[in-house]
Amino acid sequence: MADHQKRFDTILRKLRDNGHKMTPQRLAIVKILARSEGHPSVEDIHARIKKDFPTMSLATVYRNIILIKSLDELLELGFPDGSNRYDGNKPYPHPHIICVKCKKILDLDLDSLDEMQHEIAEETDFKILNHRLDFFGICSNCSAEKD
Amino acid sequence: MADHQKRFDTILRKLRDNGHKMTPQRLAIVKILARSEGHPSVEDIHARIKKDFPTMSLATVYRNIILIKSLDELLELGFPDGSNRYDGNKPYPHPHIICVKCKKILDLDLDSLDEMQHEIAEETDFKILNHRLDFFGICSNCSAEKD
């Protein structure tokens, strides 16, 4: 079973288990989030669904994102300029590398973060709950462009 | 010479070298940023200066922050909820640990980040420009509180 299919099922189950109803709009949102290809923005999600549901409102996207986030099934990559991006496929903290030109976001795999977290917990006496690690740069495509 | 005094001089010099005028308001802002005790927010800076300059406007704080940031003398810790914090004392990327209750922000020292950055640059073919690493948790003070 494809990995995004599993995520789709997991999120739906969690929603149902918590007593939430299944609307066509919600289903469409979950479908996109389960895959989260390219780490979509709210605008991306809204635009894609609007093709099938012309009345689809931004508020509904926002409300569902808040809901699914509250169930710990969605990772929000918030940026101060408001260009937030979402990952419902890997809803746990993990590092990213972001192209500052084309805004592409790739996942990274860095095991060393976990031990880092333990060290810091001891040194600082904090109970660490989560983290956020982003690298910013220019991808090879954008580097190659004339300008 | 105290370390914040050096930062104060450096920022002032950079401003002058780039042809910017020195107003009392700007001086006050730079003074706070050079120290950046506790990683102040725009509101913090504005409130502190308003005691001496009752007419001090938020817009002036914002404009100066944008200016000093553009000179690479200020690190902005942006958060998606708009609670941005600033560090003009260590204006280069460095990791932080943040208490989600009292919003205290402490600096961390993790040398391993640099080698990490090199590895990632090779693996991903990105030109890495900078990064951002935050750990979120609860500090010992807040843990100790009844609730």
Place this chain on the structure above:
DNA sequence: GTACATGCAAAGGCTTTGCTATCGA
């Protein structure tokens, strides 16, 4: 004297909220 800075208020952009009608279970 002149270009740059400040202050104030208005405008912006994203997100949340209030309200009513609708729809899922």
Place this chain on the structure above:
DNA sequence: TCGATAGCAAAGCCTTTGCATGTAC
């Protein structure tokens, strides 16, 4: 049927911008 949900528009919040006045150099 009944309570959750969608849609729409209005309200919020932080930040930026326009414009007139003031000021550093």
